[in-house]
Structure formats: structure tokens, C-alpha cells
Amino acid sequence: MLNYFKTIYKVGKSLIQGMLVTWKSFWQPSITVQFPDEKLITPERFRGALTFDKETCTACNLCVKACPTACISLEPAVDPATKKRIAKVSWYQIDFGKCNYCRLCEEACPTKPIKSVRHTHQYEWGMLERKEMFVKWERMSPSTEPSTSGSTNMKPI
Amino acid sequence: MILPVWNESQKRSALILFGIASAGAGISIAIGEIGARFSKIWQCLSSFALKNSIPTALLTTLSMIIQCSILIGFISGAVMFMVWWERKVSAHMQNRLGPMFTGGWHGWAQTIADAIKLLLKEDIIPAEAKPWVHRLAPIVAFVPAFLCYAALPFGEGLISADLDIGILYIFAISGLSVLGIVMAGWGSGNKYSLLGGLRSAAQSVSYEIPRVLSVVPILMMVGSLKLTSIANVQTGFWRLAGIPLLPRWFIFYPIVGQIAFLIFLISSVAETNRTPFDIAEAESELVAGFHTEYSGMKFSFFFLAEYAYVFLSSGLTTVLFLGGGSGPVLPSWSWFLLKSFAVVFLFLWFRWTFPRLRVDRLMEFTWKFLLPWSFINILITGFILLF
Amino acid sequence: MNTEILRIQGQDSKTEEMILNLGPQHPSTHGVLRVILKMDGEVITSAQPDVGYLHRGTEKLAENRTYPQMLVISDRWDYLAAMSNNLVWALAVEKLMQIEVPARGQILRVIMVELNRIASHLVFFGTYGIDIGAYTPFLYAFREREKILDLFEEVSGARMTYNYIRIGGVMADLPKDWIGRCRSFLEWMKPRFIEYDTLLTENPIFQDRTKNIGILPQPLAISYGISGPNLRGSSYRFDLRKDAPYCLYEKFNFSIPTGKNGDCWDRYWVRIEEMKESVKIIEQALDLLPEGECNAKVPRIIRPPMGEVYAQIEAPRGMLGIYLVSDGGDKPYRVHVRPPSFINLAVLQEILVGMKVADVIAILGSIDIVLGEVDR
Amino acid sequence: MTPQEMFSIIQAQYKNITEIPYPQSPHAAPAHEGKPYRDPHLYLQCPSELWLEFANFLKNEENLSFDYLTFVTALDYAKVNPQEPIRIEVVYHLYSFKHRHSIVVKISLQRENPVLSSVIQVWKTSDWQEREVYDMFGVKFEGHPNCSRILMWEGFPGWPLRKDYVHIPDRYDD
Incomplete structure (x- = not known):
């Protein structure tokens, strides 16, 4: 009979203790970051969207080999006069539908001091159709903007 | 709670909200005062009607319409507030913020936005479902909730139907909504809601009995079923040599009050299908229980019914145990609102702390624990009343 | 019953x-x-x-990817504990090529894997609370997990698919005051365990829902090849970190929690205790962290010799193993991943018979499977 | 129990179970590749018709007592490199909790329609793992209650992990 009341007391006590935990955190300040107004600062090694620097790239294909999902494709530039391949790139395309953001291409890129393909800190990046995921950088065309076959896609979501 | 530093829009919306709050208080004071003197107004009105021979039947229907609209207006207002309040309380209990953007300061207009969204949603009746049972279920679940409010005393004189069988009426009518849930379960044709419906039928039936029996000691002490008389018995204080020690609420009666209060609270949490007894719409097992197949307006009916019952149960707890409407300075109806929202906070607090009981353990808990204790409680009151 | x-x-x-x-x-x-x-x-x-809804054919993928590229695929097996997947793949290849990773690299790996174990058990704690009906523990668990993911983001650049542990060592050394932030996280974590215990472990309703439910007897567990916290829940002391130590685990002293009668509550309790042990391991590892180079000399194109190897580690969900057969080329000839969740899940068809619907969810939750690893 | 002692116990019982020798680097292998490596366990080659009986022996034998089947997998030696004859090899990796030692048993079957007796009576974990080997390599396991595909959907054509499997690319671009 006695332990019947003891169990009731024990059950009641632990229920109340559980409620006190939620009561204590009821008064603690909340930790939500309200995204559009407040934004978290991304750490220095953050692997965001990839950018590409047309001038420094020597079209050595190391990044193409390093990529696990083979989403990088490029074409070396050809000197119109001598019809020989020169150490520049004519166009460079990354298919962000397949990219793993794994930084293997950046590590494989031999260009000094700043790598020609590297991660930025940009994560606000939405695309509407699959075609928009093919980001293409052309060196020959006058426009320096990275153009996709369609609308420019660098607009935040 | 550290208030975040306010930017421009938050200051402006704070002002708007303050305006709404004060207007709300003004209207309720007006209703409160009119309510209190309702009988006097009623006399002069009926005498005026007699003089220039307006049929009294027209007058009674007119007052009936006014009372119903006030009641429905109040309940939907209270339910709207409670939905928003639950989301804010649960958020802060979990260290997050809850709705913040709709309508400015702390997202006060969130429920209104939800209500409009639910109205605009498409009303799907699944192919498997029996159409008429599927359509009727929310109505059968929703209407009894509003009927019960007729007999709930919101303060002195603020009661629309002062029945002398007040409590019996409320328990009888609130029992009806189980029918709605079972109809929803069986009507929507999918296995999960069938399970949910059957479970909630078993649960409501078995929790109705301890809930009613826990009120019996109070009836024995007061001697009448009339809710207003129960409330009046609890006014005033126990005076120990002049100084007011404790208010005369039933909860402070020696043993009887506490046991009855606890049993009533637990079984009314179970009656309204809320955690830790929400096996009817257990998200993790039955996807959404009996209202899986409901969308749009019908879903909001179930939602409103649940919150109406929560407020009804907390209102009943205040009237029965916390002396609804008796309090020193403020007018009676504000004491009633304060106490019942405190009890609603208790309901919310339970929901966001406790896990869910299993079906058979829940039944066992009623039949083997709550029921015997309510009988013992009646026994003890019997002895107390003898001496 | x-x-x-x-x-x-x-x-x-x-x-x-x-x-x-x-x-x-x-x-x-x-x-x-x-x-x-x-x-x-x-x-x-x-x-x-x-099962099979999330099958991505990692074993076929492995046959035409080079060894470092396979690390990126390994992140996607048990996506709640990607560090353990990276570690087991790196260990397999290093064993095949007989590479010795310097002490600093190994201890860095231990720190990362144990942090990842805490994060993965926190997800278990949160989702198990929801399975039983309590919504608040989930938010508390994810509040702590956010702090761990921030630590990972600083060190590797990503929050879930780290690709941090590489063949021969780690991607890069720790950023400046990472150790300080890691220690402050550990200090923050200790009082949280008391909070979790009062909120869920000792909660009578929770115990009523999980005690004596889904009892997994020891012989059945061994014959079904169960491993990890599920096996330890059925009171069998077997942990690869103690029985077959890898990565300098023999240097740390920590205890192996084991349950008593193998029901859902014991499996849950074992994971909560394991989190406390992991906090102890990380503290010892942070004190023990030697200076010096953290990567071994690894050729640019990794071409392990012919042969076969089986490396296994104690992942948060059980014994994660890689059976690697190489024919001397730069791509593996055959890779088989021994997925703990896939094997633990098979016991479900035995212990669910006779239980109620609410128990099905409690038992499924207590086995703690991740479908990425079940289907590979 | 060192591999040699284990092998002597097994040899006493079963004659035609041979030990697989340590792999030799093929003569043409370039020097920098280093010596071939293999885990220091005992590797046994067992004929397929003897396997079920040998499995029971491994489990119930007092000082072997392999009660834990770590994993079951298979390898498809289709491409002809001089050392490996064309076959499908099913690999059983066993571990003993009592003695803390492990053993690897390999069974080679011909590639046309490989058949092997199932060890589901001995270790229940082989239920799903053998179904996966069937799903990926087409090895039929007799005595298995439902030897059907587990990861792929029922009507999946072909055995995906075989070296000669031609994949029909699934189109989702447009």
C-alpha cells in the first residue's frame, strides 16, 4: 500500500520537474535568426557557389578530372593566327545541377596565387528550370558577365 | 523576456495593437456592465413593448439573437486569440520565436491569416469517403461546443441561459461531439482516420465518467446543479481572526478539493484530445488521426471545435474550483477570463512537455486509477458533510 | 506478452x-x-x-571513381554522421596502401568523429521524442546540434557533407580559435544532459511507452548481426573503439554503457550515455592534440597495390565496414559497404509481431535507422 | 586462435577446403606500386555444395564458434586479367565474439546461373544480405524463404553490379 503512494509521489514529482524544464526555457531568450532581416556570417572556409576567373585559367583540365560527378566542361582557346592551342580557355561551363560543392576542383586547380575556380560565400541562389543550372563563362564574347543559355541567374531567391 | 530592439514598423504596429487592446477592453467593459444590469434593461424594454403593443415574442427573439451573436463573437475571438497564443507559448517554450511577421508586432494577425487561407483552400472529399457522413462530421463535432457555452457563467449576471441543471447540460452536450469525431473517422474512408476515430471514441467515453464523478463532491457541498449558485458559494474569504487567509474556492477545501481538481483537470485534458492523451490525432502514428482527409473550411471547424472545448473546460474549471468571477477589485468577468486563460496556459504547458500515452495504458489509467479515486473522493466528502 | x-x-x-x-x-x-x-x-x-526507395547504387558508382572522389560519395551514406563514413573509407585505403597518418591527424579525426556522434545521437534524441509524442526535446536537441554544425562549418566549410577526412589525413588544419569554441560548446553541453534526463529519460509517461517494449534478446540480436547501441542495449558489451581500436582510440579512457534487458528504453538510454562519453573523449583529445604536421605524404594519383581489405569503425548506428578489392588501378575493382542500419532493420520483422501500432513507431525509432545508409 | 591453428582444425574435418594463398603482385606490376596487401585473417576457398554443412560446422564447432556473420557480398571476375579465372565469387566474412577472431570464406560459382545454398538457418542476418547479393549479381539462394529483389524494384532488367551490365540511362532532362 505504501509503495502505491510512493509511486504516485515519484510520478508526480518527475512530471513536475519535466514541466519546470520547459518553464525555465520559456523565459530564456529565443535563438531564432530571422533570416531576411538578420543573416549569419559564413565562416572563412564556407563552400558556397562556385565562381570562375576567365583570365587566369590555363585550361589544364585538372578540375574536370578531379570532379566526382563530372559537371565541369571547358574548351581551350585556339590562337586564330597560328591555329595552335594557347594556355587560355574559350568557354567554361559548370552544371550546378550535379555539383556536390565538395571543393575538389578548387584543390586540384594549379593556378597561383588565386585559384581560377573557387567557392564564394554566396548561398542565396535559386534557379527556376534545369537549363538555368548550366552556368557558362565565355572569354571571347565581349560581355564579361557569366551568361547562361537564358536569363542571368545570379539573382538571389 | 528581453524585447528585441524595435524597428520602425514594429513601433507602429505596437501602437495599433495597443489601440485594439484598449478598444477590446472598452467593449468588454460595456458588455460586462450591460450584462450586470441586464435584468433592469429587460424590464423597461418589456414595459415599453407593452405600452405600444409590440408582441413580446418579437422582443425575446431579438434579445436571443443579440445574446447568441455576443456569445459566438466572444468565442471565435477567444479561439482566435488562443490559437495565436498557443503558437507563441509553444515557441518560447522551445527557445524559438513563433509567428513574427504577419500583422507586425509578434505576428498577432497570424490566426486571421490562417483562417482566410483555410477558407480559400479547396474542399476535397476523397473518393473512398462516404460524402454525406464526411460533410456532416465537422458540423456534428463543432455545434455542441458552441451549445455548451450557453450555460457557462462569464461573471455575475453574464450568463445567457441560467439553467438550474447547468453542469448536467454541459456534460451531456459535450458528449455529442464524440459522434462527430467517429463520423469523421469512419466517413473519410482511410484506415488511419478509422483507427483515429475508434480510438477517440473509446477515450472520450472512458474519460467522461471520472470527469463527471469528480464534480459530484462539489455538487454535494453546494446542493444544486446551477452554475451561478456554485460560483456564488465560492465568493468571500476564509477569515482567520479577521485577516483574509484563503479565498473560499473549492480547490482550497482540505483533501476533497485538490483530488477533485486534479481528476477533473486530467480528464478534461483527455476529453479535449490533447497531449498527453492525444491518441486520436497522434501525428507520429496515425498521420493526423481522424482529420487526415479534411482540408479547408471543414478542417478549420475541427480546429475551432478543439480550441472551443479547451476554453470550455478551463472555463468550467474556473467556475467549479477557482470561484469563477469572484475577486477583490476587478469586475467579475475579467477575473473569470484571467483564471480561465491561466488554466488554458496549463493545458498548453502540458502539451509541450509530455509525451503521449499508449492507447491501452491510457484506458488502464482511467479505469484503474482515476475512477477509484473519484469514488474515494465522494466517500470522503460524504464523511466531511456528516460532521 | x-x-x-x-x-x-x-x-x-x-x-x-x-x-x-x-x-x-x-x-x-x-x-x-x-x-x-x-x-x-x-x-x-x-x-x-x-526498402530500396533511396537506392543510389554507391557500389556501382565506386567502380568508376578514383579513391579521393569516393569520399564525396561516402558523405551521402549515413548523412547524419558523414565524418564516420569519410573515416572508414580513408582507413580502408590507408590500410591498403600501408600509409601511417601522423598523430595530430589521427586525433583530429577522433575529435571530428566524436562530435559527429553527438550530433547524430542528438538527432535521434529529438526525433525519438517526437515519435513518442513530446515535441519540445526536438527543438532543444537541434539547438545543440546547430552549435556542432557551426564548428564543422568553420573547419570543413560544409554543414552535412563535410568531405573533411581525406586519405592520409584531413583536408586542412584547425582554424585559429576553433579549440576555444569547441571547449565552450562542451561546457554548454554538460548541463544540457541533466535537462534531457529530467525532460524525457525519467518522464514516467516516456518510460511507460518504452520500458519492456520491443525486447531484443541477445541470441536473436547476434544471429541478426545487430551492432552498435542496439546490441549494447541488449546488455552485450561490444564496441569497436574498445575491442578493435583504430585511430589511437586506445589512448582515451571512456566507458561503454550497456542496457539491461534490451527494450526500447535501454537502447535510448545507451545512446544518451554514449553522448556523455563522447564529450569526455573530445575533452581528452583536445588536451592530447600534439603539434606538427597533420597529413601523411600521399601521391597525387592514388594507386593502391592489388589486394583486398576490410576496415570497420564504430559509427553512431553500429559497425560500419568497407570491403575494398583493388586490382592495382586508380579506381577500386569492387567496394562493398557494410551498412549497420540495413542489417539492424531486418530484425524489425521479428520483434514487431504482437505489438500495437503505437509500439511499432517506438520500436522503429529506437533502432535509429537512416535510410541513406539502408539503401546506399 | 592464429589462422594456422584454425586451418588445421578445419583441415582435419574437411579435406577439400583449401586456403587461398597470399596474393602475389603480377609480374608486369610497376615497382612503385608496393606489395599487394591482404588482411591477416584466414581465407578459405569452399566448394559450393559443401558450404551449408561447413557453415554449420563453423558455427557450432567449440573452439571456432563463429556466431556473427559480419557481411555477405559477391565479386564478379568477368574482365580477363591473367590471374583471375572468370567466375562470380561470394564472400562470407565471419567473426566470433567468444574468441575475438575472424575468417573469410569465398565460394566461386560459374557466371551463367550461379546457385548457392542459403545459410539463413545458421545466421538470420543473411536473410536480407543474400537477397541483396541476388538482387545485384543474380546468385540464386536455395532454401531462402523469399529470394526476391530487395533494393531494386521487381521488374528491374538485369543484374546491376555485374561487370557486363549495360545501364539504360534514365532520362529526366526535359
């Missing part, structure tokens, strides 16, 4: 059996899993899990 239920279904009460599809879209199957339940009322008569 089982016999008593089966007796009820006598011949006279002719109840027609109901087949219920639990999943693949269901709030508590922790991913895309479907369990076909044959039920008599609320009691389960037979359960048959149906």
Missing part, C-alpha cells in the same frame, strides 16, 4: 485482417521506408519492411 495476445484471436471472434501501409511517406519512418503491417485491430500480426 506475445502469447497472451495471440490467444485473444480465437476462432469465434472472426476479425478480418487489415493491411496497413506504414510509409513510404509517413511522419515517423525517418525517411523513405515502407513497412507492410498486417493487423488484427490494433495488434500487429506480421510486419514486412520494404
Whole structure:
């Protein structure tokens, strides 16, 4: 009979203790970051969207080999006069539908001091159709903007 | 709670909200005062009607319409507030913020936005479902909730139907909504809601009995079923040599009050299908229980019914145990609102702390624990009343 | 308990059996899993899990990817503990090429894997609370997990698919005051365990829902090849970090929590205790962290010699192993991943018989599977 | 129990179970590649018709007592490199909790329609793992209650992990 009341007391006590935990955190300040107004600062090694620097790239294909999902494709530039391949790139395309953001291409890129393909800190990046995921950088065309076959896609979501 | 530093829009919306709050208080004071003197107004009105021979039947229907609209207006207002309040309380209990953007300061207009969204949603009746049972279920679940409010005393004189069988009426009518849930379960044709419906039928039936029996000691002490008389018995204080020690609420009666209060609270949490007894719409097992197949307006009916019952149960707890409407300075109806929202906070607090009981353990808990204790409680009151 | 239920279904009460599809879209199957339940009322008569919805063919992928590229695929197996997947792949290749990783690299790996174990067990703690019906523990667990993910983001650049542990060492050394932030996280974590215990572990309703439910007897566990916290829940002391130490685990002293009678509560309790042990390991590892180079000399194109190797580690969900056969080329000839969740899940069809629907969710949650690893 | 002692116990019982020798680097292998490596366990080659009986022996034998089947997998030696004859090899990796030692048993079957007796009576974990080997390599396991595909859907054509499997690319671009 006695332990019947003891169990009731024990059950009641632990229920109340559980409620006190939620009561204590009821008064603690909340930790939500309200995204559009407040934004978290991304750490220095953050692997965001990839950018590409047309001038420094020597079209050595190391990044193409390093990529696990083979989403990088490029074409070396050809000197119109001598019809020989020169150490520049004519166009460079990354298919962000397949990219793993794994930084293997950046590590494989031999260009000094700043790598020609590297991660930025940009994560606000939405695309509407699959075609928009093919980001293409052309060196020959006058426009320096990275153009996709369609609308420019660098607009935040 | 550290208030975040306010930017421009938050200051402006704070002002708007303050305006709404004060207007709300003004209207309720007006209703409160009119309510209190309702009988006097009623006399002069009926005498005026007699003089220039307006049929009294027209007058009674007119007052009936006014009372119903006030009641429905109040309940939907209270339910709207409670939905928003639950989301804010649960958020802060979990260290997050809850709705913040709709309508400015702390997202006060969130429920209104939800209500409009639910109205605009498409009303799907699944192919498997029996159409008429599927359509009727929310109505059968929703209407009894509003009927019960007729007999709930919101303060002195603020009661629309002062029945002398007040409590019996409320328990009888609130029992009806189980029918709605079972109809929803069986009507929507999918296995999960069938399970949910059957479970909630078993649960409501078995929790109705301890809930009613826990009120019996109070009836024995007061001697009448009339809710207003129960409330009046609890006014005033126990005076120990002049100084007011404790208010005369039933909860402070020696043993009887506490046991009855606890049993009533637990079984009314179970009656309204809320955690830790929400096996009817257990998200993790039955996807959404009996209202899986409901969308749009019908879903909001179930939602409103649940919150109406929560407020009804907390209102009943205040009237029965916390002396609804008796309090020193403020007018009676504000004491009633304060106490019942405190009890609603208790309901919310339970929901966001406790896990869910299993079906058979829940039944066992009623039949083997709550029921015997309510009988013992009646026994003890019997002895107390003898001496 | 089982016999008593089966007796009820006598011949006279002719109840027609109901087949219920639990999943693949269901709030508590922790991913895309479907369990076909044959039920008599609320009691389960037979359960048959149906997997394969998330099968991405990692073993076929492995056959035409180089060794470093396979690390990126390994992140996607048990996506709640990507560091352990990276570690087991790196260990397999290093064993094959007989590479010795310097002490600093190994201890860095231990720190990362143990942090990842805490994060993965926190997810278990949160989702198990929701399975049983309590919503608040989930938010507390994810508040702590956010701090761990921030630490990982600083060190590797990503929050879930780290690709941090590489063949021969780690991607890069720690950023400046990472150790300070890691220590402050550990200080923040210790009082949280007391909070979790009062909120869920000692909660009578939780205990009522999980004690003596889904009892996994020891011989059945061994014959089904169960590993990890599920095996330790059935009171069998077997942990690879103690029995077959790898990565300098023999340097740390920590205890192995084991349950008593192998029910859902014991498996839950073992994971909570394991989190406390992991906090101890990380503290010792942070004190023990030597200076010096953290990567071994590894050729640019990794071409391991011919041969086969089986490396296994104690992942948060059990014994994660890689059976690697190489034919001397730069791509592996055959890779087989021994997935702990896939093997632990098979026992479900035995211990679910005779249980109620609410118990199905409690038992499935207590086995703690991740569908990425089940289907590979 | 060192591999040699284990092998002597097994040799006493079963004659035609041979030990697989340590792999030799093929003569053409370039020097920098280093010596071939293999885990220091005992590797046994067992004929397929003897396997079920040998499995029971491994489990119930007192000082072997392999009660834990770590994993079951298979390898498809289709491409002809001089050392490996064309076959499908099913690999059983066993571990003993009592003695803390492990053993690897390999069974080679011909590639046309490989058949092997299932060890589901001995270790229940082989239930799903053998179904996966069937799903990926087409090895039929007799005595298995439902030897059907587990990861792939029922009507999946072909055995994906075989070296000569031609994949029909699934189109989702447009």
C-alpha cells in the first residue's frame, strides 16, 4: 500500500520537474535568426557557389578530372593566327545541377596565387528550370558577365 | 523576456495593437456592465413593448439573437486569440520565436491569416469517403461546443441561459461531439482516420465518467446543479481572526478539493484530445488521426471545435474550483477570463512537455486509477458533510 | 506478452485482417521506408519492411571513381554522421596502401568523429521524442546540434557533407580559435544532459511507452548481426573503439554503457550515455592534440597495390565496414559497404509481431535507422 | 586462435577446403606500386555444395564458434586479367565474439546461373544480405524463404553490379 503512494509521489514529482524544464526555457531568450532581416556570417572556409576567373585559367583540365560527378566542361582557346592551342580557355561551363560543392576542383586547380575556380560565400541562389543550372563563362564574347543559355541567374531567391 | 530592439514598423504596429487592446477592453467593459444590469434593461424594454403593443415574442427573439451573436463573437475571438497564443507559448517554450511577421508586432494577425487561407483552400472529399457522413462530421463535432457555452457563467449576471441543471447540460452536450469525431473517422474512408476515430471514441467515453464523478463532491457541498449558485458559494474569504487567509474556492477545501481538481483537470485534458492523451490525432502514428482527409473550411471547424472545448473546460474549471468571477477589485468577468486563460496556459504547458500515452495504458489509467479515486473522493466528502 | 495476445484471436471472434501501409511517406519512418503491417485491430500480426526507395547504387558508382572522389560519395551514406563514413573509407585505403597518418591527424579525426556522434545521437534524441509524442526535446536537441554544425562549418566549410577526412589525413588544419569554441560548446553541453534526463529519460509517461517494449534478446540480436547501441542495449558489451581500436582510440579512457534487458528504453538510454562519453573523449583529445604536421605524404594519383581489405569503425548506428578489392588501378575493382542500419532493420520483422501500432513507431525509432545508409 | 591453428582444425574435418594463398603482385606490376596487401585473417576457398554443412560446422564447432556473420557480398571476375579465372565469387566474412577472431570464406560459382545454398538457418542476418547479393549479381539462394529483389524494384532488367551490365540511362532532362 505504501509503495502505491510512493509511486504516485515519484510520478508526480518527475512530471513536475519535466514541466519546470520547459518553464525555465520559456523565459530564456529565443535563438531564432530571422533570416531576411538578420543573416549569419559564413565562416572563412564556407563552400558556397562556385565562381570562375576567365583570365587566369590555363585550361589544364585538372578540375574536370578531379570532379566526382563530372559537371565541369571547358574548351581551350585556339590562337586564330597560328591555329595552335594557347594556355587560355574559350568557354567554361559548370552544371550546378550535379555539383556536390565538395571543393575538389578548387584543390586540384594549379593556378597561383588565386585559384581560377573557387567557392564564394554566396548561398542565396535559386534557379527556376534545369537549363538555368548550366552556368557558362565565355572569354571571347565581349560581355564579361557569366551568361547562361537564358536569363542571368545570379539573382538571389 | 528581453524585447528585441524595435524597428520602425514594429513601433507602429505596437501602437495599433495597443489601440485594439484598449478598444477590446472598452467593449468588454460595456458588455460586462450591460450584462450586470441586464435584468433592469429587460424590464423597461418589456414595459415599453407593452405600452405600444409590440408582441413580446418579437422582443425575446431579438434579445436571443443579440445574446447568441455576443456569445459566438466572444468565442471565435477567444479561439482566435488562443490559437495565436498557443503558437507563441509553444515557441518560447522551445527557445524559438513563433509567428513574427504577419500583422507586425509578434505576428498577432497570424490566426486571421490562417483562417482566410483555410477558407480559400479547396474542399476535397476523397473518393473512398462516404460524402454525406464526411460533410456532416465537422458540423456534428463543432455545434455542441458552441451549445455548451450557453450555460457557462462569464461573471455575475453574464450568463445567457441560467439553467438550474447547468453542469448536467454541459456534460451531456459535450458528449455529442464524440459522434462527430467517429463520423469523421469512419466517413473519410482511410484506415488511419478509422483507427483515429475508434480510438477517440473509446477515450472520450472512458474519460467522461471520472470527469463527471469528480464534480459530484462539489455538487454535494453546494446542493444544486446551477452554475451561478456554485460560483456564488465560492465568493468571500476564509477569515482567520479577521485577516483574509484563503479565498473560499473549492480547490482550497482540505483533501476533497485538490483530488477533485486534479481528476477533473486530467480528464478534461483527455476529453479535449490533447497531449498527453492525444491518441486520436497522434501525428507520429496515425498521420493526423481522424482529420487526415479534411482540408479547408471543414478542417478549420475541427480546429475551432478543439480550441472551443479547451476554453470550455478551463472555463468550467474556473467556475467549479477557482470561484469563477469572484475577486477583490476587478469586475467579475475579467477575473473569470484571467483564471480561465491561466488554466488554458496549463493545458498548453502540458502539451509541450509530455509525451503521449499508449492507447491501452491510457484506458488502464482511467479505469484503474482515476475512477477509484473519484469514488474515494465522494466517500470522503460524504464523511466531511456528516460532521 | 506475445502469447497472451495471440490467444485473444480465437476462432469465434472472426476479425478480418487489415493491411496497413506504414510509409513510404509517413511522419515517423525517418525517411523513405515502407513497412507492410498486417493487423488484427490494433495488434500487429506480421510486419514486412520494404526498402530500396533511396537506392543510389554507391557500389556501382565506386567502380568508376578514383579513391579521393569516393569520399564525396561516402558523405551521402549515413548523412547524419558523414565524418564516420569519410573515416572508414580513408582507413580502408590507408590500410591498403600501408600509409601511417601522423598523430595530430589521427586525433583530429577522433575529435571530428566524436562530435559527429553527438550530433547524430542528438538527432535521434529529438526525433525519438517526437515519435513518442513530446515535441519540445526536438527543438532543444537541434539547438545543440546547430552549435556542432557551426564548428564543422568553420573547419570543413560544409554543414552535412563535410568531405573533411581525406586519405592520409584531413583536408586542412584547425582554424585559429576553433579549440576555444569547441571547449565552450562542451561546457554548454554538460548541463544540457541533466535537462534531457529530467525532460524525457525519467518522464514516467516516456518510460511507460518504452520500458519492456520491443525486447531484443541477445541470441536473436547476434544471429541478426545487430551492432552498435542496439546490441549494447541488449546488455552485450561490444564496441569497436574498445575491442578493435583504430585511430589511437586506445589512448582515451571512456566507458561503454550497456542496457539491461534490451527494450526500447535501454537502447535510448545507451545512446544518451554514449553522448556523455563522447564529450569526455573530445575533452581528452583536445588536451592530447600534439603539434606538427597533420597529413601523411600521399601521391597525387592514388594507386593502391592489388589486394583486398576490410576496415570497420564504430559509427553512431553500429559497425560500419568497407570491403575494398583493388586490382592495382586508380579506381577500386569492387567496394562493398557494410551498412549497420540495413542489417539492424531486418530484425524489425521479428520483434514487431504482437505489438500495437503505437509500439511499432517506438520500436522503429529506437533502432535509429537512416535510410541513406539502408539503401546506399 | 592464429589462422594456422584454425586451418588445421578445419583441415582435419574437411579435406577439400583449401586456403587461398597470399596474393602475389603480377609480374608486369610497376615497382612503385608496393606489395599487394591482404588482411591477416584466414581465407578459405569452399566448394559450393559443401558450404551449408561447413557453415554449420563453423558455427557450432567449440573452439571456432563463429556466431556473427559480419557481411555477405559477391565479386564478379568477368574482365580477363591473367590471374583471375572468370567466375562470380561470394564472400562470407565471419567473426566470433567468444574468441575475438575472424575468417573469410569465398565460394566461386560459374557466371551463367550461379546457385548457392542459403545459410539463413545458421545466421538470420543473411536473410536480407543474400537477397541483396541476388538482387545485384543474380546468385540464386536455395532454401531462402523469399529470394526476391530487395533494393531494386521487381521488374528491374538485369543484374546491376555485374561487370557486363549495360545501364539504360534514365532520362529526366526535359
